[in-house]
Amino acid sequence: SAPQNFYAEVGGHPVFHRIVARFYEQVAEDEILRPLYPEEDLGPAEDRLRMFLEQYWGGPRTYSDQRGHPRLRMRHMPFKVGPIERDAWLRCMKVAVDEADLDDPHREQLWHYLQYAAASMVNSDF
Ligand code: HEM
Numbered sequence: 001s002a003p004q005n006f007y008a009e010v011g012g013h014p015v016f017h018r019i020v021a022r023f024y025e026q027v028a029e030d031e032i033l034r035p036l037y038p039e040e041d042l043g044p045a046e047d048r049l050r051m052f053l054e055q056y057w058g059g060p061r062t063y064s065d066q067r068g069h070p071r072l073r074m075r076h077m078p079f080k081v082g083p084i085e086r087d088a089w090l091r092c093m094k095v096a097v098d099e100a101d102l103d104d105p106h107r108e109q110l111w112h113y114l115q116y117a118a119a120s121m122v123n124s125d126f
Helices: 006-010 013-029 043-056 062-067 083-098 104-120
Strands: none
Touching (some): 006 104, 013 043, 013 083, 043 062, 083 104
16 A cells, blocks of 8 residues: 555645646546546546545545545446546546656656556456
């Protein structure tokens, strides 16, 4: 799991907020990803992803207080996540992470995790 001081080291809530908001700006314009999201308002999905990442990296445990055990692979089963969706997700996330101005070690650590996590969410061969 993640080092518990990562959240504070990179700057806490404002940094996670900025990364995930930027990610969802991309999702809103992405013709592969946008149709997967059932709700018209992406705001609640943005909140859930941000809260999850904040918790994973040692921040507040609000995600689990509100949503329970993450069970992320199971929660993604209603959506077809194949290699194309995985790559689109990572493409959007790369922009957000690169724009966050983290120092190299933190950026690489975060990016390594996100690539691994995205691969583990794939539930379709096509
Ligand atoms: C939820 C797509 C990868 C974390 C969702 C939702 C969609 C989606 C459509 C439902 C929106 C909502 O109601 O929240 C995808 C796709 C991925 C991907 C196409 C491509 C690989 C990831 C990764 C993470 C993640 C890598 C974590 C690092 C979450 C979380 C939720 C969520 C925390 C909300 C779960 C809940 O509490 O209900 N995702 N996702 N997703 N995703 Fe992903």
